[in-house]
Amino acid sequence: MNLTIYQLDAFTNEVFAGNPAAVVPLREWISDELMQKIAAENNLAETAFYVAEGEQFHIRWFTPTVEVNLCGHATLATAYTIFEYAKYPKTIIEFKSRSGILKVEKKGDLLELDFPVDVPVPAETPEELLIGFDATPIQTLKGISDYFLVFENESQIKALEPDFRTIAQVKCRGIIVTAKGDEVDFVSRFFGPQSGIDEDPVTGSAHTTLTPFWVEKLGKSTLSAKQISARGGELTCTLVGDRVKIAGKVAPYLKGEIFV
Numbered sequence: 636m637n638l639t640i641y642q643l644d645a646f647t648n649e650v651f652a653g654n655p656a657a658v659v660p661l662r663e664w665i666s667d668e669l670m671q672k673i674a675a676e677n678n679l680a681e682t683a684f685y686v687a688e689g690e691q692f693h694i695r696w697f698t699p700t701v702e703v704n705l706c707g708h709a710t711l712a713t714a715y716t717i718f719e720y721a722k723y724p725k726t727i728i729e730f731k732s733r734s735g736i737l738k739v740e741k742k743g744d745l746l747e748l749d750f751p752v753d754v755p756v757p758a759e760t761p762e763e764l765l766i767g768f769d770a771t772p773i774q775t776l777k778g779i780s781d782y783f784l785v786f787e788n789e790s791q792i793k794a795l796e797p798d799f800r801t802i803a804q805v806k807c808r809g810i811i812v813t814a815k816g817d818e819v820d821f822v823s824r825f826f827g828p829q830s831g832i833d834e835d836p837v838t839g840s841a842h843t844t845l846t847p848f849w850v851e852k853l854g855k856s857t858l859s860a861k862q863i864s865a866r867g868g869e870l871t872c873t874l875v876g877d878r879v880k881i882a883g884k885v886a887p888y889l890k891g892e893i894f895v
Contacts, residue, residue, distance in 0.1 A: 636665075636894075636895050637892050637893065637894055637895075638659055638660075638661070638673075638892070638893040638895065639659070639660055639890070639891075639892060639893075640657055640658070640659050640677075640890070640891050640892065640893050641657065641658045641659075641712070641716050641720070641887065641889070641890050641891075642655055642656070642657050642658075642677075642679070642887075642888045642889045642891075643655070643656060643658065643712040643715055643716070643885050643886065643887050643888055644885065644886040644887075644888055645707075645708035645709070645711040645712045645715075645837065645839070645868070645883060645885050646708060646711065646837040646839070646862075646868035646869060646870055646883035646884070646885075647837075647866075647867075647868055647869070647883075647884060647885075647886055648744075648884040648886055649886050650886045650887075650888050651866070652866050652867060652868070652886070653708070653836065653837050653866060653867070653868045653883075653885075653886065654680060654708040654835065654836040654837035654838070654866065654868055655679050655680070655836070655888065656679060656680070656681045656682070656683060656706075656708050656709035656711075656712040656713075657674075657677045657679050657681070657682040657683070657709075658682075658683050658684075658685070658709070658712050658713045658716045659673065659682060659683070659684045659685075659893070660684075660685060660716065660721070661684055661685065661686045662686070663686060664684075664686055665684075667702070669895065670682075670684055670695070670697055670702075671697055671700075671701075671702070673697075673893065673895070674697035674698065674699055675699045675700070677699070678699055679699075680698060680708075680709075680832045680835050680836070681696050681697065681698060681703075681706045681708065681709035682696070682697050682709070683695070683696050683697075683706065683709040683710065683712065683713045684696075684697070685713055685717075685730070688731065690729065691729045691730065691731050691736075692713075692717065692728060692729070692730050692731070693730070693731045693732070694710065694713055694730045694731070694732050694737070695732070695733070696709050696710075698827075698830045698831040698832055699831045699832070700830065700831030701830055701831060703808065703830060704732075704733040704734050704780070705732070705733070705734040705750070705840045705843075706839070706840055707748055707750065707838065707839015707840040707841075707842065707843075707881060708837055708838065708839045708868075710730065710737060710739065710748060710839065711739065711746050711748060711839060711883060711885055712885055713730075714728050714739035714741075714746050715746060715885040715887070718741055718746075719887070720890075726740060726741045726742075727739070727740045727741075728740075734750070734751060735751060737749065737750060742882070744884055745882045745883065745884060746882065746883065746884070746885060747880050747881065747882040748839060748879075748880065748881040748882070749878055749879075749880055750839075750840070750843045750878065750879050750880075750881065751843065751877065751878060751879075752843055752846070752847055752874065752876075752877050752878060752879050753778040753779050753843045753844045753847075754778075754844075754847045754848075755776035755777060755778045755783045755844050755847070755848055756776055756777060757774075757775070757776055758775050758776055758777035758782065758783075759775065760772065760775040760784070761782070761805045763801050763802055763804045763805050764782065764784065764802055764805060764810065766798070766801050767797050767798045767799075767801035767802035768784070768795055768797050768798075768802070768812075769796075769798075770786070770791065770795060772784035772785055772786055772812075773785055773786060773787055776848070777807075778811075778843075778844035779844075780807060780808035780809075781807055781808050781809050781810065781811050781825075781841060781844060782805065782807050782809075782810045782811070783810075783811045783813070783844055783845075783848070784810065784811065784812045784813070785812075785813055785814065785848075786812060786813070786814045787814060788814050788815065788817075789814050789815070789816055789817045789822050789863070791814060792812055792813065792814050792822055792823070792824055792863060793863055795812060795824065797810075797826055799826070799828040799833045800828075802826060802828060803828035803829050805829070806829075807829060808827060808829060808830055809825055809826055809827030809828075809829060809830055809835070809838075809841075810825070810826045810827070811823055811824075811825055811838075811841045811844060811845065812824050812825075812826070813845055813848075813849075815852075815853075816859075816860075816861060818861075819858075819859040819860055819861045819869075820849060820853055820855075820858040820859045820860060821845065821849045821853075821858065821860055822860070822861050822862070822863050823838075823841065823842075823845055823860065823861075823862050823863070824862060824863060824864060825838040825841050825862065825864075834864055834865075835864070836862065836864040836865070836866040836867070836868060837862045837864065837866070837867075837868030837870070837883075838862065839870070839881050839883075842860060842870055842872050842879065842881050843879045843881075845860065845872070846858065846872040846873075846874050846879045846881075847874055847879070849872075850874045856873055856874050856875075857871065857872070857873045858871070858872045858873075859871060860872050868883070869883065870882065870883050871883070
């Protein structure tokens with residue numbers, strides 16, 4: 636069996652930046668075991684698989700070790716693939732997923748995700764995070780699947796050097812760290828050793844938790860954001876009721892063929 640594969644950099648307008656994702660279009664679903672093996676072989680933060688189902692597309696996301704419930708950058712990359720290579724004629728794509736219906740709208744050279752909001756709530760700071768980051772946040776919260784640590788400034792976020800083995804002991808998908816930005820509204824980083832990726836370059840799904848927090852703090856509904864990983868990525872985030880709209884660009888890197 637031969638499968639087409641695309642690799643694209645999401646939340647950037649140039650290759651070698653943003654967050655790389657693999658996208659594998661399928662005519663029908665292959666086994667979960669095979670999808671997980673392909674994701675492990677790709678060794679990217681996420682590999683997305685999708686199947687067209689009538690007017691919608693069913694999407695699933697795999698890290699190198701597990702299937703996850705939501706992934707923003709791989710959804711953005713998948714939408715780009717459908718618009719550009721499958722020549723999808725409409726401006727809005729609807730995805731069926733583990734997290735419900737997700738929409739992506741094409742707005743010129745921007746693609747805008749429409750995801751459910753994940754409002755974080757106050758939480759105790761696990762000891763493993765205090766030890767693993769060797770830093771004390773000014774506030775700790777928790778979303779549906781991620782811990783959320785708030786620090787005083789952007790410099791602290793840049794300086795964090797976590798002990799991945801220690802923070803991996805915390806039961807969650809991953810850990811978001813954030814602070815008010817120097818040149819943008821807020822900055823963040825995302826660490827997910829629990830999910831097979833120590834640091835994710837740009838995490839769209841984390842911004843469903845970041846956005847409501849910073850909207851409340853800063854008093855405006857549309858925010859500029861930057862994830863300050865080594866590759867870096869830029870996002871525009873808007874809170875609309877119980878939805879978060881996250882806009883960014885995509886840079887295609889390669890098209891290939893998988894032999895399995």
